[in-house]
Amino acid sequence: xxxxxxxxxxxxxxxxxxxxxxxxxxxxxxxxxxxxxxxxxxxxxxxxxxxxxxxxxxxxxxxxxxxxxxxxxxxxxxxxxxxxxxxxxxxxxxxxxxxxxxxxxxxxxxxxxxxxxxxxxxxxxxxxxxxxxxxxxxxxxxxxxxxxxxxxxxxxxxxxxxxxxxxxxxxxxxxxxxxxxxxxxxxxxxxxxxxxxxxxxxxxxxxxxxxxxxxxxxxxxxxxxxxxxxxxxxxxxxxxxxxxxxxxxxxxxxxxxxxxxxxxxxxxxxxxxxxxxxx
Amino acid sequence: xxxxxxxxxxxxxxxxxxxxxxxxxxxxxxxxxxxxxxxxxxxxxxxxxxxxxxxxxxxxxxxxxxxxxxxxxxxxxxxxxxxxxxxxxxxxxxxxxxxxxxxxxxxxxxxxxxxxxxxxxxxxxxxxxxxxxxxxxxxxxxxxxxxxxxxxxxxxxxxxxxxxxxxxxxxxxxxxxxxxxxxxxxxxxxxxxxxxxxxxxxxxxxxxxxxxxxxxxxxxxxxxxxxxxxxxxxxxxxxxxxxxxxxxxxxxxxxxxxxxxxxxxxxxxxxxxxxxxxxxxxxxxxxxxxxxxxxxxxxxxxxxxx
Numbered sequence: 001x002x003x004x005x006x007x008x009x010x011x012x013x014x015x016x017x018x019x020x021x022x023x024x025x026x027x028x029x030x031x032x033x034x035x036x037x038x039x040x041x042x043x044x045x046x047x048x049x050x051x052x053x054x055x056x057x058x059x060x061x062x063x064x065x066x067x068x069x070x071x072x073x074x075x076x077x078x079x080x081x082x083x084x085x086x087x088x089x090x091x092x093x094x095x096x097x098x099x100x101x102x103x104x105x106x107x108x109x110x111x112x113x114x115x116x117x118x119x120x121x122x123x124x125x126x127x128x129x130x131x132x133x134x135x136x137x138x139x140x141x142x143x144x145x146x147x148x149x150x151x152x153x154x155x156x157x158x159x160x161x162x163x164x165x166x167x168x169x170x171x172x173x174x175x176x177x178x179x180x181x182x183x184x185x186x187x188x189x190x191x192x193x194x195x196x197x198x199x200x201x202x203x204x205x206x207x208x209x210x211x212x213x214x215x216x217x218x219x220x221x222x223x224x225x226x227x228x229x230x231x232x233x234x235x236x237x238x239x240x241x242x243x244x245x246x247x248x249x250x251x252x253x254x255x256x257x258x259x260x261x262x263x264x265x266x267x268x269x270x271x272x273x274x275x276x277x278x279x
Numbered sequence: 280x281x282x283x284x285x286x287x288x289x290x291x292x293x294x295x296x297x298x299x300x301x302x303x304x305x306x307x308x309x310x311x312x313x314x315x316x317x318x319x320x321x322x323x324x325x326x327x328x329x330x331x332x333x334x335x336x337x338x339x340x341x342x343x344x345x346x347x348x349x350x351x352x353x354x355x356x357x358x359x360x361x362x363x364x365x366x367x368x369x370x371x372x373x374x375x376x377x378x379x380x381x382x383x384x385x386x387x388x389x390x391x392x393x394x395x396x397x398x399x400x401x402x403x404x405x406x407x408x409x410x411x412x413x414x415x416x417x418x419x420x421x422x423x424x425x426x427x428x429x430x431x432x433x434x435x436x437x438x439x440x441x442x443x444x445x446x447x448x449x450x451x452x453x454x455x456x457x458x459x460x461x462x463x464x465x466x467x468x469x470x471x472x473x474x475x476x477x478x479x480x481x482x483x484x485x486x487x488x489x490x491x492x493x494x495x496x497x498x499x500x501x502x503x504x505x506x507x508x509x510x511x512x513x514x515x516x517x518x519x520x521x522x523x524x525x526x527x528x529x530x531x532x533x534x535x536x537x538x539x540x541x542x543x544x545x546x547x548x549x550x551x552x553x554x555x556x557x558x559x560x561x562x563x564x565x566x567x568x569x570x571x572x573x574x575x576x577x578x579x580x581x582x583x584x585x
Contacts, residue, residue, distance in 0.1 A: 113341075113370045120341060121370050124361060130331045131366055134338020134346075141299075141320055142342070161330035161362070168331050172323065 013057030018221045021056070022048045025084040026248050026275050028097070032080070033262040036101045040109065042246035042258040044081035046184040046218070047151055050241055051078075053224040054149045054180070055085045065089060068146045070135050072120045074128020075153035075182060076110035077260075082118070083107055091117035126159025128152065129179065133165055136174045150179045155187030158196060163205075169236050170210040177236040178228055182218060184245035189256025206238040218243035249274050280437045280473070281379060283415035285310040287422035288347065292318060295426070299339050299346040301325065303332040303354055305379075329354050333362035333376070340372035345426070351385070352378025352394040356401060356433065367431045368406045375425055375432040376401075381411070382472065382524035383553070384438050386567040390557040394435075399529020401433040402502040409501040411435035412452075413460070413475035414444045417499060420452035428454070435501075437473035444479050445497070455500045457508040463494030466582075467516035469509070471498045471531060474524040474568070480575050481522070481582070489583065504534050513544035518585050520549050522578065524568065527552035547585050551578050 025048060033039055051073075059069040073082050083100065086092040092107075096116075099105020106115060110123030122128050132150045139146040156162060169177060181202060185192055192199060199205075206213040212232050216223045218241025231237040245259070246252030249271040252263075263271055289310035292298040300307075300314060301323045307315045315322040325331045329350070336346040348355060355378045356363055367374045378397060385392040401409050410425065410432060412418040418436070425432055445452075448460040457469070466485055470478040475497060482493035496512065498505065513519055513535070521532045532550030539548055553571045560570040568574060 120337075121365065124365055126330070127334060127362065127366055130334025130362070131338040131341065133331065134335040134340070135342055136338070137320075137323065137335070138339045138342030138344050141344070161334065164325075164328035164331040165334070168325055168328055168335070172325075 013053070013225050015221045018049070018052050018056060020279070021088060022052055023275055023279055025052070025081070025088065027272060028084045028087070029080050030263070030268060030271050030275070032097060032100050034265075034268055035098070036262060038260050038262050039080055039101070040077040040260050041080070041262070042252055042255075043075065043078045043153065043184075045247045045249070045252065046243040046245045047075070047078050047081050047182040048247065049219045049221050050151055050180050050182060050224060050243070051081050051085050053221050053228070054151070055089065057221070057225045058147070058149065058178075058228050065091070068144060070119055070132070070146065070148040072122065072128040072132050072135075072148070072150045073111055074122055074150050075125065075156055076122030078151070078153070078182070079107075079109060079111045082111055086117040089117070125153065125156040126161035129162050129165040132177060133169055133172060133174055136177050137172065139176070146176065148177045150177070152179060152181050154181055154183040154185065154192055154202065157181060157199060157202060158187070166206065166209050166211065174236055175234055178231055178239065179236070180218075180224075180239045180241050182243050183240050184243045186245050186254070186256065186259070188259045202240050211235060212237045213240065215240045215242065217241070219247055248278065280412075280415055280418055280441050281439050282309045283418045284377065284422070284436060287419050289314050291422070291426050292321070295345075297343065297345045299323065299336070299344050301332055301336050301339070301346050301348050303327060303329050303350040305350050329358040330362050333359040333374070334366050336374045337362070337366035337370065337372055340367075340374050341370070345373050347375045347377050349377040349379065351392065352381040352397055352435065353392055356397060357394070360400070363401075364404050368404045371406045371430055373429050373431070375434050377434045377436065379436050380438045381435045382437075382474070383567040383571070384473070384564055386564045387561045389559070389561065395553050395555075396526050396529065397433070397435060398501050398525050398531070402529060407431045407433060407502065409433045409435065410454070410499055411472040411501060412499050413470070413472055413497045414441050416443055417445050417452055417497060421454070421499060424452070424454035435472060441473045442476050444475055452499070455503050455505060457505040457512065458497045458499060459494060460497050461493075461495040464492040465516070466491050466493040466518045466520065467496065467512055468493060468520045468522060469496045469498050469512070469531060469535060470522045471501065472524055474522060474573065477568075477573065477575060477578075478522045481578055484575060484579055485582070498531055501531060506538055509535055509538050510542040510544070513539050513542060513546050513548070516546055518547045518582070520551065520582055522551045522573070523553075524573065525553055526555045528555060549582055549585060551581075
């Protein structure tokens with residue numbers, strides 16, 4: 001099988017630009033929230049910096065903007081974050097995002113394979129990582145120099161399928177795989193520490209299966225970037241990224257109700273004002 | 280059937296670098312062992328991890344490969360059902376779930392190892408095709424269609440020792456078409472999979488004892504079902520029987536009845552299926568089939584007067 005890619009353009013990743021993009025993308029999500037009755041706003045906000053770092057810092061792109069690297073959003077309910085990143089990259093259009101969850105549009109609450117920039121359908125939790133193992137093995141078989149990035153939610157680590165895949169990855173000698181666990185501490189509205197406290201500390205579970213593991217601040221782009229770039233070449237890496245669900249809007253932060261809700265007009269104005277003030 | 284599948288896969292894999300064999304704790308036997316030896320990177324054993332079996336296969340297919348996810352039927356599709364539905368069918372990927380030892384083949388192992396309702400469950404998923412060849416030569420022909428097929432497929436197999444029934448078949452194998460494997464005038468039996476040998480025995484008995492010329496059809500493609508072909512059979516024969524190692528619900532029996540109603544068929548139609556019940560009966564494959572009401576001795580008297 002031949003998969004040809006143009007030479008990769010080595011990109012520079014500037015944290016200042018990333019911060020500006022993340023502010024703009026949070027504003028964009030808030031704008032879209034006013035056109036639908038509900039959306040997963042807090043789960044998107046918690047992984048905003050992670051997605052920006054992956055797409056703008058880590059994934060290599062050719063001069064046409066195409067990447068031979070793979071990104072899978074296993075926490076599919078964070079789709080809004082992926083859509084705004086793809087819009088920034090020009091892979092999805094403004095019109096695409098304006099049609100979000102509208103009958104005339106084609107973007108739903110979870111990513112659908114086949115849409116521009118969407119490399120796997122997700123939505124039900126615990127599916128992204130096993131699929132990523134197959135992508136990694138396919139790349140190895142094709143002789144393709146390609147990295148695979150997966151973003152999972154912390155609550156998603158309650159799914160048994162993920163632990164099958166965490167176990168299998170090492171034994172199948174999968175190396176070019178980096179996963180980010182968006183560790184915001186909540187499953188929909190309940191703290192993980194009260195539902196399944198012994199899921200924690202997550203890091204030690206990955207270590208036990210032979211993975212490289214790092215803990216980082218999931219809203220610190222420099223730390224996310226540097227940690228991913230320092231990945232060992234001989235084993236997969238799990239980055240447990242501590243995040244705040246609803247990050248960026250004070251009244252949404254760590255409030256269960258914002259898992260799936262659109263702000264009303266007043267809340268919207270206040271949220272926009274807070275995001276603007278961060279600039 | 281196991282060996283025929285292995286042989287056909289091995290032959291194709293020699294010339295088709297897209298084929299992967301992904302198994303869940305299946306020791307590679309016969310030609311699969313040769314494949315593993317010659318193409319070690321295209322043979323993957325995920326161990327006792329069926330969700331990974333299917334999810335990983337989806338990932339391979341996302342990058343242009345054609346994986347066969349192979350294990351005992353119940354483990355290939357029931358344990359990882361959501362992966363089959365979401366990862367394979369929703370994304371419409373060319374992954375073949377190979378269910379070995381389907382129906383009540385693993386008779387002493389009990390209901391956990393049986394697939395009484397696999398055709399119904401798999402057929403109900405959008406984008407899925409379901410194929411169940413009746414003997415080793417038909418499986419060999421079916422494999423060509425499976426390899427060409429560009430979408431999700433459930434390949435329902437027996438295990439071993441299936442007799443050859445299609446050597447003198449009037450029709451060739453065509454994916455999606457009911458296949459006449461023996462001509463007849465008075466009665467027509469529709470079946471699929473290894474229980475076709477029981478259908479053949481009943482046909483022989485009807486001819487020997489009653490002189491009723493009996494046709495046999497292998498409805499190997501359960502989805503998409505050959506509505507036109509079955510409608511024509513229902514019009515052509517005065518008596519039509521369905522024999523299947525599957526519950527009637529969502530199996531061939533209910534589908535044929537549906538077509539009969541839709542086309543206002545006037546034939547006599549009898550269906551013989553597994554009971555919709557977890558029987559706690561152990562023994563040989565034939566013993567468990569008999570407990571479900573499926574044996575020549577039970578079916579023949581019911582149709583001798585039909």
